[in-house]
Amino acid sequence: MARKAGKPEFAVIGLGRFGSSVALSLINRGYTVLGIDRDPEIVQRLADRMTQIISMDTTSEDALRAVDIRSFDTVVVAIGAHFENNLLTTVALKSLGVRRVVCKALNERQQHILLKVGADQVVLPEHEAGMRLAVRLADPLVLDHLDLGPGFSVAEVRIPRRFVGQSLAKSDLRRLYGINVLAVRRNHHLIVTPPADLIFNPEDLILVIGSDDSIHTFCGQA
Numbered sequence: 001m002a003r004k005a006g007k008p009e010f011a012v013i014g015l016g017r018f019g020s021s022v023a024l025s026l027i028n029r030g031y032t033v034l035g036i037d038r039d040p041e042i043v044q045r046l047a048d049r050m051t052q053i054i055s056m057d058t059t060s061e062d063a064l065r066a067v068d069i070r071s072f073d074t075v076v077v078a079i080g081a082h083f084e085n086n087l088l089t090t091v092a093l094k095s096l097g098v099r100r101v102v103c104k105a106l107n108e109r110q111q112h113i114l115l116k117v118g119a120d121q122v123v124l125p126e127h128e129a130g131m132r133l134a135v136r137l138a139d140p141l142v143l144d145h146l147d148l149g150p151g152f153s154v155a156e157v158r159i160p161r162r163f164v165g166q167s168l169a170k171s172d173l174r175r176l177y178g179i180n181v182l183a184v185r186r187n188h189h190l191i192v193t194p195p196a197d198l199i200f201n202p203e204d205l206i207l208v209i210g211s212d213d214s215i216h217t218f219c220g221q222a
Contacts, residue, residue: 007031008073013058013089015042018104018125019078027051029212034072038085059088064096074100077119083110087117094118151212154182157219159204169196177218179210 008031012023015037023033027050035053037043043055056063058079069075075098079086086103093101094117103119105111111122163171173179184191184198185205191198200206208215 011072011075014078061092077103090119091117154209155215156207159200163200164202168198178214179208183207
């Protein structure tokens with residue numbers, strides 16, 4: 001499958017509740033997603049909601065190679081019921097040279113094993129819901145996220161490098177990006193309603209409120 005230049009592209013393997021939540025959340029944020037599941041009924045049910053979708057056995061390197069899986073920036077392995085398939089798929093992806101593989105695990109033992117075979121990140125569903133993972137995949141600067149309703153959020157983000165050394169007033173985030181800074185976390189100290197002359201430091205975490213698109217645009221300024 002041909003890869004388009006520009007925004008990162010994702011593949012999600014395993015389209016149960018968790019996997020479909022990740023995939024659909026990424027699609028809603030404007031990203032191209034290839035959905036993969038070995039169950040044709042699941043593929044049929046989600047076909048009209050996914051960018052691209054296919055039914056296949058992802059433990060096969062040949063099958064993964066056929067969909068040009070290496071072209072995707074991140075592949076999420078959300079196979080839950082069959083850990084052996086989860087493990088074999090992860091091994092196949094890393095063997096093929098996929099840059100970033102994020103896996104779902106059901107417990108800490110599975111998490112440990114997946115990390116051992118090369119997974120770049122392993123999440124436990126009780127700790128991280130699919131929608132929050134989608135936000136973090138789309139915007140790596142976002143550390144935490146609270147959905148306030150359709151298209152509107154509060155997010156804690158790392159300060160993009162281009163703003164380090166600037167004052168809050170000079171950065172003019174409200175006019176340029178449509179976001180408001182609620183607080184700055186610096187050296188484990190929270191500065192609520194920071195003053196206009198506050199100078200951003202490299203390690204600052206800022207709590208902002210605004211539309212999802214505005215926050216995403218701001219995070220892209222690294």
